[in-house]
Amino acid sequence: MTRVAFVGLGAMGVPMSSNLVKKGFTVTGFDLSANALNALENAGGRRAGTAEEAATGADVLILMVVNAAQAEAVLFEGGALEALQPDGVIALMATCPPAAVEAIEERVRKAGRRLIDAPVSGGVAGATAATLTIMAAGSRDTFGVVKPIFDALGDKVFHVGERPGQGAMVKTVNQLLCGVHIAVVAEAFALASKVGVDLKILLEIMSGSAASSWMLKDRGPRMLQSDPEVTSAVDIFVKDLGIVLDAGRATKAALPLAAAAHQMFLAASGRGDGNADDSQVIRTYFALDGVK
Numbered sequence: 286m287t288r289v290a291f292v293g294l295g296a297m298g299v300p301m302s303s304n305l306v307k308k309g310f311t312v313t314g315f316d317l318s319a320n321a322l323n324a325l326e327n328a329g330g331r332r333a334g335t336a337e338e339a340a341t342g343a344d345v346l347i348l349m350v351v352n353a354a355q356a357e358a359v360l361f362e363g364g365a366l367e368a369l370q371p372d373g374v375i376a377l378m379a380t381c382p383p384a385a386v387e388a389i390e391e392r393v394r395k396a397g398r399r400l401i402d403a404p405v406s407g408g409v410a411g412a413t414a415a416t417l418t419i420m421a422a423g424s425r426d427t428f429g430v431v432k433p434i435f436d437a438l439g440d441k442v443f444h445v446g447e448r449p450g451q452g453a454m455v456k457t458v459n460q461l462l463c464g465v466h467i468a469v470v471a472e473a474f475a476l477a478s479k480v481g482v483d484l485k486i487l488l489e490i491m492s493g494s495a496a497s498s499w500m501l502k503d504r505g506p507r508m509l510q511s512d513p514e515v516t517s518a519v520d521i522f523v524k525d526l527g528i529v530l531d532a533g534r535a536t537k538a539a540l541p542l543a544a545a546a547h548q549m550f551l552a553a554s555g556r557g558d559g560n561a562d563d564s565q566v567i568r569t570y571f572a573l574d575g576v577k
Contacts, residue, residue, distance in 0.1 A: 287344045287433070287434065288310075288313075288343045288344050288345075289310050289311065289344070289345050289346075290312075290315075290339040290340040290343035290345070290346040290369070291305070291312055291314040291346075291347045292336045292340075292350065292359050292365065293348060293350040293355075294316035294318065294322065294324070295316070295318075295349065295351075296412075297405075297408070298314075298316070298321070298412075299321055299324045299325065300409070300412040300413040301347075301412045301417075303324070303328035303329075304412075304438060305330075305438070306325075306328050307329075307437075308437035310437065313330065313338075314330055314331070314332060314333065314339060315333045315334070315335060315338065335363065336364070337363055337365050337367075340368040342370060343373060344370050344374070345373065345376060345431055346369050346373065346374070347376045347378060348376065348377050348378060349378050349379060350379050352381060353379070353385035353386070356379060356381065356389060357389060360389070361392065366393065366396050366398060369398055371397055371398075372397065373398050373399070374399045374401060374427055374430050374431055375399070376400075376403050376431055377400060377401070377402055377449075378403050378404060378405050379404065380453075380524075380525055381404070381528070382453065383451075383454045383457065383532055384450070386452070387448075387449060387450040390449040390450070399423070399424070399427045399430075400423065400449050401421055401423035401427050401428060401449070401452075402421065402422040402423060402449035402450060402451065402452035402453055403422070403431070403452055404419075404420055404452055404453060404455075405419050405438075405456075406418040406420070406456065406459055409516060410516070411439070412438075416441070417438050417439030417440075418439060418441040418442075419438065419439045419441065419442045420445050420456055421435065421444055421445065421452055422444070422447070422451035422452035423447070423448075423452075424447055428444050443455075457525075457529050460522070460528070460529055461526070461529045461540070461543050463522075464522045464526045464543065464546045465542050465543060465546045466499075466500035467500055467504050467522070467546075468545070468546035468549050468550070468566060469546075470500060470501050470504060470505055471508060471549070471569075471570045473496075474487065474508055475567060475570035475571055475573075475576055476574075478574070479576060484508070484509055488501075488509065505564075507562055507564035507565075508565075508567045512561075513562045513564060513565070514562065515560065518560050518561065518562065519553045519554050519559050519561055519565060519566060520559040520560065522547075522550040522566075523547070523550050523551055523559065526543055527547065529543045530544060530547060549569055550566055552569045553565065556568070556569060556572065
């Protein structure tokens, strides 16, 4: 049976690791949060005191950390890379810049291990229901090793390329579209509010028209709430749209809409709403437009 180490037991990491346990995998996890470790233990997993301890003897190490810097710290400073089985596989499932993934993969390869670049989409709901979309890039052989694990985490598993970094680019494109969609819904709602249109009625109309989108239907209702439950924070899109713009610079691709959306999320964060649900970027539009 494949032994899995899981580092990064956050809002998505806990349900993901728990789903692996349910599917019969031996899972040892590490996180700085004692509550997260308790949750994994309650699900039938094992807790470790360090990332290196979690990775010791594991066949696959899943990194569901915040960013590339944390991934590098776990692998190269925390000792997890060397603790992994020789020829073991690291599944980097965090949202990272494509160039950073390529650099990490080179160091992993030189250490005699393999990396699969496999960011995810679907949020906490997808992590809990095991319906994540997984965008994996790496050699076909390496993908074959981790495919059963990915199948336990998501129902839409894609091999998007042979080269690590390509998965990160697919996720980058995904976040570009998501961020712009959220921002433009907020912009449209703010415009309608200027003339007193009932946003509940507007949402109903737009949801059934050619202007509809998944983001409109998901974030629109939360934009009508003053303080909705946080499913994805404003600061997530400050980070992710920053990655989008970095990718644009690296490839010399013009991304004017992404840049405009990034400015609105950045403004929302600067106003103190960084930890609010990302739908609350609408507060910044309201502030700009003088809408109460």
